Amino acid sequence: MNTVPFEPKPYHWSGPPPGEAMSAPPRFYTDPAIFEAEKTHIHLKTWFFAGRVDEIPAAGDYKSIETVGGPVLLVRDEKGVPRAFANVCRHRSSTLLDGCGHARSILCPYHAWSYRLDGALMGAPGMNDAPNFEKSKFGLTPIRLEVWDGAIFLNYDTAAPDLRSYLGNMPDLLGSHRMGDMVKVWDIQIEIGANWKLVLENAMETYHTGMVHSETIGAQRSISFPTQGEWHCIQVLSDRSIAVLGDTEAFPMIEGLSEQAGKGAFFTVIEPTTQFAFAQDCMWWLAVRPLAVDRSLLSIGGAFPRHFLDLPDFERRAAPYFSRWEAVAKEDVGILEKQQAGLSSALARPGPLCWRDDKVLALNQWIRSRLPSDILDEVIA
Ligand code: FES
Ligand SMILES: [Fe+2]
Structure with a gap:
């Protein structure tokens, strides 16, 4: 049964009528x-499509992508939850992983800081003796992620409406x-x-x-x-x-x-x-x-x-x-x-x-x- 409440039209014009409407200025x-x-x-x-859940099917699977806000890492964490982080080290901002693959943890290629798959900072060589250094404050920066039928969408704005309302x-x-x-x-x-x-x-x-x-x-x-x-x-x-x-x-x-x-x-x-x-x-x-x-x-x-x-x-x-x-x-x-x-x-x-x-x-x-x-x-x- 077709329950789709949509009425298709030959065209759907909103604004100046055909003949008057002009393309945007160069x-x-x-x-x-x-x-x-x-x-x-x-x-x-706003929400943008970043990939599919089946691209990171198992815990530890990752995929790095470029976005308009910079490099991003999609990761399936230890509990099987898809997550997105800025693909940027919290020490001095090297990117972390390239391409796609599988990892047990996320290791920075610069000074070897390492992160768990849920983004928590795990190891920071040489920082043990640093006074006032609190490891818990330097996990990877999360990016808002929501999934619609296997499609992963991201949004840099934590105050934006949820994906379902956005999709109407x-x-x-x-x-x-x-x-x-x-x-x-x-x-x-x-x-x-x-x-x-x-x-x-x-x-x-x-x-x-x-x-x-x-x-x-x-x-x-x-x-x-x-x-x-x-x-x-x-x-x-x-x-x-x-x-x-x-x-x-x-x-x-x-x-x-x-x-x-x-x-x-x-x-x-x-x-x-x-x-x-x-x-x-x-x-x-x-x-x-x-x-x-x-x-x-x-x-x-x-x-x-x-x-x-x-x-x-x-x-x-x-x-x-x-x-x-x-x-x-x-x-x-x-x-x-x-x-x-x-x-x-x-x-x-x-x-x-x-x-x-x-x-x-x-x-x-x-x-x-x-x-x-x-x-x-x-x-x-
Ligand atoms: S920039 Fe990542 S450990 Fe230094
Ligand atoms: Fe075309």
């Missing part, structure tokens, strides 16, 4: 002052995909010479697909969903999974999908930097890490229902998904770098948005509503 994507303001007022206050009705629409039963099977990282907002805007419109992706996914048709919470949603209509190209054999549909979920792939943006996409047989993500006003790190990953991995020919059947995700992403990167170059022109100006840019406008408005008006007035007026 400086929105090129001015370092905007980038700094976004960091302070948006990125350090997103779990209702996507619950039938049972993301909690999925396992990450693939990921890649791509550095992009473009502003982070362009990456997400591009990921939420199908206007460009017939042109940019003519050799891969081709033209697509999408509908939009009004949402409640800090996220946006479109659905690309297709009666078969679009996570694999052409007539390549797809995995079976996930059992128990809602009627709406069976109609195509949902593309979502959880503000500000996370895209989750859900086809009828899998999900994948784009996690965008803003590096500079004109540089971003894109982490792409894909997950399948756990029982698909037991299929004897899983590897063979999954490989075309990985090549499709990578090929399409690289096509997008190519056009985004052209767009960033164009936006940097002294002659670039805002342009009129097409009705198929409805979510571009929605994403622009979300960011602008969270930046201080003095900065917007100065940079964007």
